[in-house]
Amino acid sequence: MKNNFLIIYFILSVFIMPQDYPNGSLNIENIIFQLKTLSIKGSDNKDSLNNGQLNLNNFAFGFNDISVSKKSNNKVKIGIEGPNLQLEGLEFTANYFLQNFYNILLRDLSINRYETPSDALEILEKAVSIYQNKNDKLPSSYNDLIVSSLIDGDLYPFNQKGWAYNFYLPDSIVAIPTTSNPNKNNSNLLYEWQSKKIINRETKLLNNNPIYWDINYKIRNIEQKFMSNIEINLGTEKNSYELFQRNGLFSINDLSIYVVPKDNIFQQSIIKLNNISLNTKDIYIHALKVKDKYIIENGRLKFILSNFEIKIPELLTSDNSISDIMHKLGIRNGLFRVRKVDFDLNFYDNEFGSFRSNFISSFLKVKLNGQFSMNTNKSIFKSIDFFNTEIRISPISYGVRDLIRVWEIENEKNLYREGPVIVLSLNGPFDNLIIKGIE
Numbered sequence: 001m002k003n004n005f006l007i008i009y010f011i012l013s014v015f016i017m018p019q020d021y022p023n024g025s026l027n028i029e030n031i032i033f034q035l036k037t038l039s040i041k042g043s044d045n046k047d048s049l050n051n052g053q054l055n056l057n058n059f060a061f062g063f064n065d066i067s068v069s070k071k072s073n074n075k076v077k078i079g080i081e082g083p084n085l086q087l088e089g090l091e092f093t094a095n096y097f098l099q100n101f102y103n104i105l106l107r108d109l110s111i112n113r114y115e116t117p118s119d120a121l122e123i124l125e126k127a128v129s130i131y132q133n134k135n136d137k138l139p140s141s142y143n144d145l146i147v148s149s150l151i152d153g154d155l156y157p158f159n160q161k162g163w164a165y166n167f168y169l170p171d172s173i174v175a176i177p178t179t180s181n182p183n184k185n186n187s188n189l190l191y192e193w194q195s196k197k198i199i200n201r202e203t204k205l206l207n208n209n210p211i212y213w214d215i216n217y218k219i220r221n222i223e224q225k226f227m228s229n230i231e232i233n234l235g236t237e238k239n240s241y242e243l244f245q246r247n248g249l250f251s252i253n254d255l256s257i258y259v260v261p262k263d264n265i266f267q268q269s270i271i272k273l274n275n276i277s278l279n280t281k282d283i284y285i286h287a288l289k290v291k292d293k294y295i296i297e298n299g300r301l302k303f304i305l306s307n308f309e310i311k312i313p314e315l316l317t318s319d320n321s322i323s324d325i326m327h328k329l330g331i332r333n334g335l336f337r338v339r340k341v342d343f344d345l346n347f348y349d350n351e352f353g354s355f356r357s358n359f360i361s362s363f364l365k366v367k368l369n370g371q372f373s374m375n376t377n378k379s380i381f382k383s384i385d386f387f388n389t390e391i392r393i394s395p396i397s398y399g400v401r402d403l404i405r406v407w408e409i410e411n412e413k414n415l416y417r418e419g420p421v422i423v424l425s426l427n428g429p430f431d432n433l434i435i436k437g438i439e
Helices: 002-016 101-113 115-135 142-147 320-329 398-411
Strands: 024-042 052-072 075-081 084-098 163-168 172-177 189-192 197-200 211-233 238-261 269-290 294-296 299-311 335-348 352-361 364-374 384-395 421-429 434-436
Touching (some): 115 142, 115 197, 320 398, 384 398
Antiparallel strands (some): 052 084, 163 172, 238 269, 269 294, 269 299, 299 335, 364 384, 421 434
């Protein structure tokens, strides 16, 4: 098989090189590598527990047809049906002894939630020390430091209204979440005056000790098919490449990943994907190389992702930050779901294009339609100009509607709406867009 591919590569190289070779043709049918029923057991790395297993029901890769013809010294035509790929019944299972990634995430979220009071307690410690040196006594309250002008309630972190600070000196200073705190269930944050340490009771309970993880990865099938014609003209000053792709497909169906900590299936994380595919049909691309510069004239493609799901375990959904996000998005039982994401692109006449895209989930719908022009002599971000482009945003969950409204209030903006749907128009260059619909 390896020798066959080397022979093909050699023959193609001879045909394509602009040298004085005679006219001719080459036809090859059915070059296929196929594997049936593969099973491997063992350890894949030092963290594995030597119980990994890989199963594969079917694997096939190859070309159904390859034809090459040379009509003149500088013109080569190539027809390719492939490369085609068929993979079925892939499953990988293993057990690893790794860090507790749940606790690492929860610690990071907790530290982020307590960033404001942590900064405040560090400043209060310095202010209390100065107050004590000046007055030969400790302050009895937060207001004592305000009156002494040692802290400013209008500056960060004291202008954040989500926290209050109670003094119990010489023992401690306690940061307490107020009713305006978005995470009202936060624990108090304690500053021990004698040890000069901030005590976060949440993070103290989250250790970083390694644990056992069971991982199961499954794919029902992966498929790839291409049928293309290529014509190459090689010249001294100008080279041209024409690609006509009659059909193209790459798809992954029924992908699932299960991650289970310490054999506790009630805390497993699950990722599922029903289908992800890239389809092309009747694509014509004419690439012209003039003085080391390529020009793409035409092209079309379509991308689809459907039924993408992530099941978040209760251990994570009980965290205040994650729980708040899920509540705002209207996510229940820890199941995050995107029903569909698609994107269609059509590029034509070397400078114009149109596109369409949809994002559909349980909490938000976004529809994008537009056109663009492109100057291929400029860099990608400076070359694209949008026109007749519209974004329609349909908030579904009340939480998303509230987030958008809060953004409008904080930025003193109003988004144009047609009923409940937000409508924005985009025009102008990519790096300096003019957005109509924000007032």
